Amino acid sequence: MKAVFTFALMTLRMLFRRRTLWGILLVILLALAGIASVPSFDVSNQGRFVLDFGLFGIELGALLLALGLAASLYPRDRETRTLMPLIAVPLSRGQYLMGRFLGAAIVQAAALIVTCLGLMLILILHGLHIPADLLPATLLILVEGWFLLSTVFFFSFFTSPPLNWPLTTMLFIVSQMSVAEFAGLVPSAPGLMRSLRILLPHADVFHIKDPIAHGFQIEPVYFLIAVFYGVCYSAFMLSLALAVFRSRDLK
């Protein structure tokens, strides 16, 4: 475990030293500021509008961060041969994957917390109420972000970054759709589409921006269950990623 944590720390340092993270963070914060400056039809609904779209912006930010941080980690390591000295001696393949994932997950978490604080600041500046469930909602988005991160790692072991981006984005979009909506995409094959959809993750588990924007209370046990579901699905994706990585020759 020490090797995994050390390598995670190494990954964390590397990601902070690269410019990708800062660029993505700047984009997210600018987008949030932009959302807040758009006037809504009804001043009394301004708070709901900012919260709803603000949380949606944070969710998109989670996707951007997952792709920006992780899509090129393994391909770059292979191309520059930095992978060889790592895998040959100090680390096993599982330790490499877990170290990279943990480091990227910590960076993603820090970035999303910063964006949540940014959203709070925007609400304060506009004189709007900050709901108590804003941080828990961000936590659920973070868990969704970790799931996306694990998906990006899975794709990165057998695709290039330019292919990883659209594949992960497609999965993100599909996971937002209901079974009926997805089956409706190809009406001539409802059974197949239905089977496909139920195998894919259900990201609506993580979406509580609607009740938060409208001032609904969410039961604490729901948060725990949703986090558990997200962590377990992420573990499943990581195990698939490791299975692919273990089967590959490092030429």
Place this chain on the structure above:
Amino acid sequence: MRRNSLFLTVFAVPLLLTSCFTDYDVAEVAPQEFLDSESNSGQTADHSHADGADCEECAEETGHTVDAAMEADQAGGPSGHSHGSAERNHGTQWFFNQPWAAPFIWGKLLRDGIVFLVMAAGIFFATGWRRKK
């Protein structure tokens, strides 16, 4: 090749078993009492009636009638007729048909999570064993 097929089948079956019967579309799997629930709504969701016709169901449950709704509409509301806020109705069912508002699927979420965790562990140990062989 046969061993790989067996391997895939063993892991696909539990995945299918959970998801096949775990439809997260709340509207499709919700029990009728959830859809009719007073704690969520004052009205049955998703019913329609022709303009001008009396709606006995509406009238029985809430005293709301189509005529009254049309009066409210003519009074200037863009939505036609209004309901009490924070209530489940045919306009807001999409809002309440989400996992956070449907406790009857929470158990399924937990079960699926455990299945994914078990499968993750299985894949991890199986691939590690194959590599060491």
Place this chain on the structure above:
Amino acid sequence: MVFDGSIMADIHPLQVIELGKRFPGKRGLGTVPAVSGVTFRVQQGEIVGFIGHNGAGKTTSIKCILGLLKPSAGSIALWNKKPQDRSVRKRIGYIPENPDYDDTFSPLEYLTMFASMRNLAGNRKSWMSLLERVGLRGWETTCIRQYSKGMKQRMSLALALQSAPDLLVMDEPTGGLDPIARKEFRDIIIEENNRGASVFLSSHILSEVETICHRAVILAGGKLVSEGSMECLLGGKSMYRVVTVSSEERTELTVPEAELQSTIDSLRQKGLPVLKVELALKSLEDVFLSATGGERK
């Protein structure tokens, strides 16, 4: 092939038996052999040179030994254990071909992190002195982004030596280095060997292999074509070279030991000067070209 423990009564740092590796062919059709039927061993305290033309299968073999590639056939044992065994990997130091590292770190950071990952005892002072030993004094905290190729190779040597390994596996460690740097590398390899480490190194610089290696393994076209101690490969002490001048031209005569005295007498009788008499050893290059037929297979 099942690894038969009875073949190896002794425990060698490295034993390779009938190693084979096939890669997918063009357009994914069929497979192409990169290495086949390679068998050799590295004994305790030996320095073994691994030589072959470009594409002979040296790097493929080394990667199979380290578990980076899965062999298609044969078996590999490191101290009688499989390459995937964790206890075995701790005893190995590895220098890859054309090494590269994350350019956002300095070598001191790399050494510190690697030490932590490998659970090695040591502190900043010990890593600084290790970097000084490999010739990176004054560059310890400089970002690798500013390093030249030679400096990265020195850094990879430092990482390989960090754990005082029992087996050093080096894939062209001195490729692209200047003669002074190559000599420094050779000296360090010999120091490590004197400490007790076994060394397995692949190189294109045959003079280097000839100088420091006890044995050599020659690969051509993925197959082992020759193997033996340096003495055996280079022909021993049976031939002599006599250098003289004839008609103002320098002439070299290669004669067997038994005829050496009579040759010298004959030259003197003819009034020809004997400028030099020396052992006529073959060079490793001669051996290599002879074993491979002078062609890339």
